Amino acid sequence: MSVLFVLVPLAILLVAIFVGAYVWSSRSGQFDDLTTPAMRAVHDDEGVSVPPQPPEAR
């Protein structure tokens, strides 16, 4: 069972990485508008010459 002393900190490290990714995406505004992108996804991309950009990161 002493493998726990290695595995649990590893798992926590993974958590830290995912939390970091979440914090980055939230701060860069990816959760600002949760309605429109869902509507956009069902449309084909035809006619949108440049795909919509996420708002600039701050």
Added chain:
Amino acid sequence: MSTTLSPEFTLGAAEQLTCAHCGLEAASGDTRVSAGAVYCCAGCETAASIIKQSGLGGFYALPERRPVRVSASGRSYVEFDHEAFAAAHVRYAADGLAEATFYLEGVHCASCVWLVERMPMIVPGAVRAELDVTRAVARLAWDPQQVALSALAQALDQLGYPPHPFRGLRADEVRKAEERKQLTRIGVAAAIAGNVMTIALALYSGVFSGMEREFERYFRWLSFVLVTPAIIWPGRVFFTSAWQALKNKRLHMDVPIALALAVGYVQGAVNTLRDNGPIYFDAVATLIFLLLVGRFLQHRAQRGAADSAALLGALAPVTARLVDGDTVKEVPTEAILPGMLLEVRPGDTLAADGVVERGHSSLDLALLTGESRPVSIREGEQVFAGTVNLSAPLRVRVEEAGITSRLGRLLRDVEEGARERPSVVLLADRIAGHFIAVILVLAVVTAGIWWKTDMYFAIDSAIALLVVTCPCALAIATPMAFTVAVGRAATRGILIKGAHSLETLTGRGIIFLDKTGTLTEGRMVLEAYDGPSELRPWVLALEKTSRHPVASAFAAAWPDVSAMEPELVEETLGGGLEGRVAGHSLVVGRPEWVLARTAAVSEEVQSLSVLEARLTPVLIALDGVVVARAGFGDPLRPSAKRLISQLGAAGWEVRLLSGDAPSVVQAVASTLGIPASQAEGGASPERKRAAVAAAREHGAVVMVGDGVNDAAAIAGATVGIAVRGGAEASMAAADVYLARGGVEALPELMAGAKRTTNVIHRNMVVALGYNAIGVTMAMMGIIDPLFAAVLMPLGSVTVILATWRARTFTAEAT
């Protein structure tokens, strides 16, 4: 991709033509036929031709398209190309592209996202368009070398999305940043709570199945390490807020929460260090997460109100035409000062208040007064910013501009109304203050009782009491019930923004109803016609040349009558139409105006009884003799009468508050059974706000309206309700928006509010019941802190389950 429009060109069951663009019945408007398709109006025809030319016929295959008529303003938007506009609203990127943010009218569904974001295909030179559909805000990027902004704006306008520069950009960014922070905190708290809970699970099962000492110590230290960032990052908001409250010598919900968090964390840390006794880290982490979620939901619900003033401001024009000697030049609105002379062309929106010096035209006052009929204006008369000139050029001497204009004052009224709105103290917050005081006293008493017996046991019991009474269930009872109710209401077409509105709507009070568009349908309809039916093609001959609402009412009332060809038609503003049809002279218009042009009135017309007071009369004369009479009115919605009696039965005092003529308002009031003293006509926006403010002294006030003229009153009422089809500004100012049209959903809203409040009360009884049991057991010394930590979340779980099961807004419930 299909470019033909034929699937939409359908003959309905009743041989009814539907518009190839919007899908609504085409026969009711001024029907147009082009390229083998039928359109209900010129707006839809233009929009369809743009869509077709851009190769975007796929638009008509979108499943989520909703039938909405295109309402283009037809403006030129030349002011968007002005330097002053660019300086204020356009940003230039390094790659030579220009970018600006607009508020779009008429955005309502996914198909709008599709169409607006295909601007690059519609207008060459547009590079990117990005629409936020919930807020109707679009960011456009374009190449200024290739295309002017006015061309982009015109295209949007013709598609039915008239753009307005978005003025609240700064405030919007501040709010967005705050929301991002909240979301970040929630995510971090969730990750920590989940992991600490998992470890706690291992520890709890270890208690029963036996666990080696070293692992137990290891897991206790792990949860200590994990929970610490939750306290100092997401949990910090509770400590700062509690500290603020204590500094102001007030007790609110955050004080016991901060106390429970601090006690739990410190005691857990001490017990971890001395390697004995329970740790509360799982409870602490979960508590932080749940409370942050509740708070975020409440914040989201309230954010809409902040938009209202910015939105109204977007409706005012950006530039005006200044008369300078012999030349006319465009200047930004900010540069207009009292005493200047402005030229206002047809289609222009007035930029300032003033007096007409030259010209004779008709104005659309809908933005200010809510009146749908055009008003005739001549020299010497007062005109106001925000109104639209409809027919002929005017020269206007400016008297008030900017924030001192009537529109400016109205904007300020909306802001002030929202600020001075009585803050409804929610039941949970009222209870919280007393609750905390009682708990703190009880904790001290408990410690006192056991102190002499055993000091450690006394401390443990006091801590158990604090933990078991942590107001977690109490704090989530209201937001949880509210959020579930709001979600269910939204599926029924009732959008609720303010948390306090549901609690207010269950009580008694005064309810003000706007007439036009709220109780009535908000359009002119031919309700009475006394005259020979052979005359109808003749009347239509004259009316088809006019854009007046009476003309479209005639056309809508007689869809199967084909108009004759008129000769020489002349329209007199504020009078009527006169012309020749098949060699005979025909006059249609206001009674005084028609009588002044005729020699006699036929016996049939003389013998007619007086028209109902709420109808607007029109006379028709053929060859100098009045031969027919028509009455126009704004018909009441079918459900209006039942609604008034339902509201009365529920204990509300119903009053009418309308900008329409007092005689019309009185007539409507008597039809609906409202006493004449409770119906007020001719009310200006300022008067409406004052009436609502005065009534607020007697208790809760609900204002139901649809227009911009109602916006200040809606913002100032305890609960403001906007109905569908109204101005967007009134929607933004309101707490509740009825998307189903008219006031039919009002009784359902009231009933749902009642049920939701019942759920909240039941939740509180459950939460307080748990606490009462916990307190008793802790004081008796029966439970130790570990058992308290297990018992505490039980109350919250019960509350959540009970709320989820409750039927608040459902189809069967009404």
